[in-house]
Amino acid sequence: MLGDLSLLTWLRARHAWTQLVFWMYATGADIESGDLFERFYELYLVVLFSAWALGMSIVSIAQIGQSFAELSAMQLDAVRQGAMTAPLLVLAALFTRSLRRSPVQLTAPDIAYVAATQISTRALVAVDTAIAVLKAGTLGAVLGTLFGSGMYAAGAGATPGAGAALASLMAVVLVIGARVVGMARLTVDRWLGQWWWMVVWPAVGLVVVTRHPVLEWTAYPILTALEGGSLTTTWTVLGLLVLLETVLLMAISPRADMTRIIDDSALFAELAPLQLMRVLDSAGYREIARSKRRATRRPRLHPPIGQGEIAPVSRAVLSYVRQPLRLFTPLVWGALVVPVGVLLLPWRVSGFGYLPWMAVALSGLSAELTRVFRDDLQHPTIRRALPFETLTLLLLDSAPATVLAAALSIAVITVFQPPGGDAVGEVALAVLLTVLAVLCRGIGLLEHSWTSRTVSFQSSMLLSLGLIVASALLGGVWLAVIAAASAAWIAVMIVRWAHE
């Protein structure tokens, strides 16, 4: 056991060092170099970042203290209630996660060289839990300091130091407790735990709504701190809990099924090499994670695929049938963004009044309208096999999401039509806005010979919206419709001339 512990500690320390070296490169420092100048530069960085961290901490604590001091009695009570609910919510989240997948997650090399060797499960769980405890304890300490400072400034509660220590210890109790439950699941039959969240979350909701005493039990340390109770008792209780949980965890872990730990880690192992991408391109990372998760499931529902021009449309429909959640943003676009923009017209809000709406219209909410087209472009093997011109493919691929969004806009505008409004003009404008969004998204995905680069969606859409809004302000809804149609026609021409 001790040999395994030291071996695993060496391995994890090595990983941590590699991470440190990598992130230090981002600051221009090479901590593996023995150069004296490097050492001075590193010292400078340490001083700089320490000063920054200290300054930020002081400012944050002061800011929170001031904000809490200004709270009314009712607001302070709401904060107190929120703080009391937090431990139960964290407990439920950690426990349900532990019941759904192994608390110990392994990378592909971990599977080959740790799980598939004689290293004891107890040592593996101990080292992994120590790392998790370190992270949770630190996070708890930071949050505890901030909350403690606020409550202290508001005249209710213990000192920030006590808040930090209590929150840190509570986080450790919750993390180890969840691991005990997770490892226990891995010692019994597979069916246990997969659907527990369906029981846990409604139960948590019931406890919160009815203010059941369970809420006070889970928030016991916070209550003690806020109400000036005996902190010594709290320390003792939390300390004993940590000890009890640790003993339980160490007793259970050797009986955990390593094959199931490996199986539970499959997705993590595939995604682990992409952790940097998660930071730099979170959307791309989510897309890869989604596709890997999908690959583990058998495709269900098999709507027919049509021939000719119908084929790309039915392929797009199929994509939404199998991933219905992807329709969320087109729904928001069609039911909210477009109708709000169009229905604002009769009131003739000032040009500046349109700015918040334009910011929303330029956001990523319309990206899903052309996602299928984007997928086709990103897979040259598939794209080359599709005998359609760029513009045709863009319109066919985007047809299902566009039709849905446009239909929703028409319905919402019809229902919420204000008296004296021009329903026909507004409906036409709504449809054109969605078509324009599709075309501008298309422009953003293509290369243009006149710029020898891409033109972002935001640029083309901003120009179009500027023209439409100006026309609406000058001549009403029908001038806006003409402007939108003209912008759409120009966008069509640009897409036609563009290269993939």
Next chain:
Amino acid sequence: MQHAPVLEVSGLSFSYDGPPVWAGVDFVLARGQTVVLIGANGAGKSTLLRCIAGWAPPDSGEIHLDGELLKGADRGFRRNLVLVSDAPPFYNDLTAEEHVWFVLRANRAAQREPAARALLDKFGLADHAAQLPSSFSRGMRYKLALVMALALEPAVLLLDEPFGPLDPVSARILVSELLAANARGAAVLLSGHHLPSGLSPDGYLVLEHGRLRAAERRAPADAAVPDDEVEELLTEPGAAEDSA
């Protein structure tokens, strides 16, 4: 002792999310045997090897190693049942020799370090031992994984497509190492379609249409395996129906 069973698989079945990839898999591997697992692309050869090695949980069935029923919680068998996957992963911050060092210690086999060094040398990796495997070619990465597996001298060695990434010289070295392992009493189960000259398997396991059937060697036992023997086994009309 040489022909005593070392690995017994019975009633094994596996599915991802739907119908089984394969089911009712039964076979016995004896000490000192080399058996080749063949099957069309996607037949589930890698999955079967992963299940046997305890890297994937089967839906049903049992695996016995040296007469002992394997359970996921057991750690002792891991050193005696070693899998080299078709694309072995490596830590991106450990050098080749650090990988070997770590794996030997993790398996309580530090005394095998000289043997591991000799294997590194045989496979032409000695000069690259201080490098990170991320700088290696696919073949070098596979050879490093082989070094770690062979150095442990397991009772059963599972190799997924071992000859695909290897050059002819390395393939010949591997064949001689496998023969040496057989001579020590180790059983080898390897998957692949293109087998190098010199490899003389004791038999085949053919995975097709979700079923596994055993097939004898057709060529004389001391003859090198022609690739068309593998092809013949895979294209035999009604082979699957016969076994079912």
